Amino acid sequence: MNGETAKMRILTVVRQVLDAEASVRVVDRRVHLDGCKLVMDTMDEYGVEEALRLRERGAEAETLVLAVGPVRMQEALRTALAMGIDRAIHVETDEWLDAIALSKVVAQVAAQERADLILCGGQQADWDSQALGAAVAERLDWPQVTWVNALELKGTTLSGRHDVEDGNESFEVELPAVVTTQQGLNEPRYPTLPNILKTKKKEVRKEGLESFGAVPKLRFVSAEIQVRGRLGKILNGKDAPAAARELVDLLRNEARVIA
Amino acid sequence: MILVLVEHNAGKVSKATYELVTAARELGREGPLAALVLGRSVAAAANEVARAVDQVLVADTPALAAYDASLWASAVAQIAREGEAHTILIAAGRGGRELSPRVAVKLDAPLLEDVTMVKDQDGELLAEHYVFLARVTERVQAGGPVVVVSVKPGVYAAALPGSEPGEQFDVDLDLPPRRVRVTARTSEQKSRVALSEADVVVSGGRGVGNAEGFTELVERLADRLGAAVGATRAVVDAGWRPYAEQVGQTGKTIQPKAYIAIGISGAVQHLSGMNKSKYIVAINKDAEAPIFKIADYGIVGDVKQIVPAIIDALRK
Numbered sequence: 001m002n003g004e005t006a007k008m009r010i011l012t013v014v015r016q017v018l019d020a021e022a023s024v025r026v027v028d029r030r031v032h033l034d035g036c037k038l039v040m041d042t043m044d045e046y047g048v049e050e051a052l053r054l055r056e057r058g059a060e061a062e063t064l065v066l067a068v069g070p071v072r073m074q075e076a077l078r079t080a081l082a083m084g085i086d087r088a089i090h091v092e093t094d095e096w097l098d099a100i101a102l103s104k105v106v107a108q109v110a111a112q113e114r115a116d117l118i119l120c121g122g123q124q125a126d127w128d129s130q131a132l133g134a135a136v137a138e139r140l141d142w143p144q145v146t147w148v149n150a151l152e153l154k155g156t157t158l159s160g161r162h163d164v165e166d167g168n169e170s171f172e173v174e175l176p177a178v179v180t181t182q183q184g185l186n187e188p189r190y191p192t193l194p195n196i197l198k199t200k201k202k203e204v205r206k207e208g209l210e211s212f213g214a215v216p217k218l219r220f221v222s223a224e225i226q227v228r229g230r231l232g233k234i235l236n237g238k239d240a241p242a243a244a245r246e247l248v249d250l251l252r253n254e255a256r257v258i259a
Numbered sequence: 260m261i262l263v264l265v266e267h268n269a270g271k272v273s274k275a276t277y278e279l280v281t282a283a284r285e286l287g288r289e290g291p292l293a294a295l296v297l298g299r300s301v302a303a304a305a306n307e308v309a310r311a312v313d314q315v316l317v318a319d320t321p322a323l324a325a326y327d328a329s330l331w332a333s334a335v336a337q338i339a340r341e342g343e344a345h346t347i348l349i350a351a352g353r354g355g356r357e358l359s360p361r362v363a364v365k366l367d368a369p370l371l372e373d374v375t376m377v378k379d380q381d382g383e384l385l386a387e388h389y390v391f392l393a394r395v396t397e398r399v400q401a402g403g404p405v406v407v408v409s410v411k412p413g414v415y416a417a418a419l420p421g422s423e424p425g426e427q428f429d430v431d432l433d434l435p436p437r438r439v440r441v442t443a444r445t446s447e448q449k450s451r452v453a454l455s456e457a458d459v460v461v462s463g464g465r466g467v468g469n470a471e472g473f474t475e476l477v478e479r480l481a482d483r484l485g486a487a488v489g490a491t492r493a494v495v496d497a498g499w500r501p502y503a504e505q506v507g508q509t510g511k512t513i514q515p516k517a518y519i520a521i522g523i524s525g526a527v528q529h530l531s532g533m534n535k536s537k538y539i540v541a542i543n544k545d546a547e548a549p550i551f552k553i554a555d556y557g558i559v560g561d562v563k564q565i566v567p568a569i570i571d572a573l574r575k
Binding site (some may be wrong): 018020021024026094099100123125127128129131132133134137139145159163164167168171172178184190217218219223224228232233234236237238241244255257258 | 361
């Protein structure tokens, strides 16, 4: 817990990403997002919602939201504020940062803000990366719990349940800690009008990337959409036995994937 | 040294570990191939993997009796430093993906995550991985004295053990305290072949109707084919199937030789977990379902009639 006030601080980390239902456009071996529908990463949204719920269930907490990235990230910050988060920090940069480099910024902001709990999405929908939460935890020398689907806070003890490779585990951990969130943890709320109006008065602090010393660890080479040619042999199933026989024949003798 | 972290369960080394061995051999980098075995009573796993690598480093200690991301990362980083590893390969399952970032931070190394291809290019590593919910293939490059790589299971062929076992060494570790306490554990062990190791996967969605329908259609067909069973998020959320069977963004990402989707419409999040399968087979009553757009073979029809007819046809 931070020493200056009795309140704890929950830091949520968000990204504004391409909507899952929108199609991806690759031009000159780069993904282009101009004109595409963008949304707050849904995995991050569960973290924002959970921060608010932990407070509503009794935690004396200030809630913060952090985004690192281009101007479009402001939209995700505004969404989080409209959901009820207290204040926002935007580290604005157009630099292409991988999760390990990004974690350096998140960890420093968490330290400056004396955060006790960090919530971020289990996987980023734009990079398909699961590294951010764990990398931040390591930089702070905090424990991590990934892919949480139930969370409870009693004093400074966090408990809950999370998914592992072949099942799930119930856990307990003392704060400070990093938790990564996913679908099933909660049902994120829609911003209400009063909350949207309040957003205008809330602080969005801007910082430059320079002071954090975050240098990309990876070099982007190219992006392409590899369309796997699909055979598209779709049969009409009105005559079930005939269609089934034809399918089994194709799988046995054409694809050769079954015996 | 190329360091491979061994995944093992009940004395058996995972298929993904042997895939790492292949990836290591195909890297185009010099140096002995060392396998690191962490845990308690791991002699069987160490002996098994020894036949596929040059040397085996074994940390057999009560402190490592149960997996923990911080402890595992700490162990890997220490061994990598001592052995001056230039490449660290970790299987990109749930555990591997949460411990590999910690290793990268400890070693101030780049992380190539969930790669489908990795090779040396002018002293650096060039890798391919999927982004944007597995819809885009991205190439990235990373250099430096050491690079951490997590390799997507099911992409590289599993290495076959040779005849000459590599030498084994016991290693001492300075481990941090365990901070996450596991108070209960539900393991969804199944008698079938593991989802991430199967050549054929039969998977079911809401279209099978209910839990009984799932058993009647998906499990029966899977058992007939000797296949693994998969499920959509909706089916897992409804409580029809355990989480371990979930395929998709929040579940497992697999690329079997054949993925047979029964009553699955094909939400983007589900497709991201299986769209790289060699052959995709779809059975669904809705001809407009997105799954048919990426299917090689399919039948538009009532799954309750089509699937039993397939099981019947397989007998012939």
